[in-house]
Amino acid sequence: MAERILPAPGITPETAAFVAAAREGRFVLPHCEDCGRTHWYPRAVCPHCWSTRLQWQPASGRATVYSHSTMLRVEAPFTLAWVTLAEGPAMLTNLVDPPAGGWHIGQAVRLRFVPAEDGTPVPVFAPG
């Protein structure tokens, strides 16, 4: 079975710090110093209160599967998913290394970084 190559995410002023942390193997989430909340996907303006006082904080990398769908009618089948991060927000991602019996909603998963086509580390989730 062909291995799917992840398209490069592209780096913007809003993603550079996240990617830099990822290159060091660290998964970080934006935390708002004004409203105290975190969010996904990361923005430079807090989507909860529109504050610009955001700090990157280390995150656990733990999550549970919210929903998933495995695309079969392509050369390299892959699983798209929304997972719920232990810190709260839902995150769109891929699931890798399916457990015996297949994916199910509520499955505990843990983050790992895999390289995109240009080498940029991209967070995906595997059982654990």
Place this chain on the structure above:
Amino acid sequence: MSTRPSSACIVGAYEHPTRKAPDKTVAQLHAECAAGALADAGLARGDIDAYFCSGDAPGMGPLSMLDYLNLKVRHTEATDLGGCSYLALVAHARDAIAAGRCNVALITLAGRPRSEGSSGTAPRTRAGTPEAPWEAPYGLTTVNGYGMVAQRHMHAFGTTPEQLAWIKVAASQHAQHNPHAMLRDVVTVQDVLASPVISDPLRRLDCCVVSDGGGAVIVARPEIARSLQRPVVKVIGAGETVRHPFAGGLDLTTTGAAISGPIAFAQAGVRPADIQYASIYDSFTITVLLQLEDLGFCAKGEGGRFVADGNLISGVGRLPFNTDGGGLCNNHPANRGGITKIIEAVRQLRGEAHPAVQVKDCALALAQGTGGNLGSRHGSATLILERE
């Protein structure tokens, strides 16, 4: 005559008969649809004083198309909510008419995704959007986005593939009577379940067609509508919204119809039980099921039971839907089914649907659309229409 007030009526509606147009341009298809709707209304080109379009129109907003059509207008608007844009544009045209900005508004849609090789399995993340860096690597397409929605609904409410299949079965029962439909063969629940899984749990026959073509509608001031030789179809309620993951607080089992529907019903002063015919956007079977729940035709989570056993089949069930065959069997031009939802509702209210699927004395209809991706972010627009 009904006493429900309306500031605008749909006076012209036209669905292009083509489903494959490799030898036509997109602008040409828009123009052919415009001419068809104008002839249907019995109006002249010079009567049009407003033009509305969406992201399928070539060029920058209305500029290229107004030039191509050689129209002189005093009001124009381009709004892109994906496939439901045209339902929202009908409401916007109504409001522009009420505000005195125009009298006769033309809305067009056209596209050639079939000739151009577009597919629901192709990644849909748009470069340059703020979400692109966080989504592009993961291969979000149309079909796996809706696959996640179906998966979650099945998990939360016990919805089954058999129940989803009934939506396709109902559409195919209607499509057999439509000579223009892409898929005219009647299918069974077993046929749907035997079709290959595209992105689980959605199978091939859970997915709409990819077709070239288009459609147009004309919205006019009620005095103008009453001067024409066609049944008068009033716009009596409309609502719209955009729904998205709310910065991480995701609920994949609710659509924007939960917002746009109640607004439209309140405006119209009617309830879901009053609706005699419903056009429901059917990019996938699951799309229909969620919108039916969110519009209040049944409780949240009850959609599977509601659609089963032919409840959406005209002459059989309680809520006849998509009697043209819908996007699942008839047509999904430009990968945007909104305008065909309006057109079939107008046919029903005029008594011009195929006799085999025409709802008897149809006086109150609903047209509902979503656009974008229910698996990420989407628009929703609801229209309630009444025959005068």
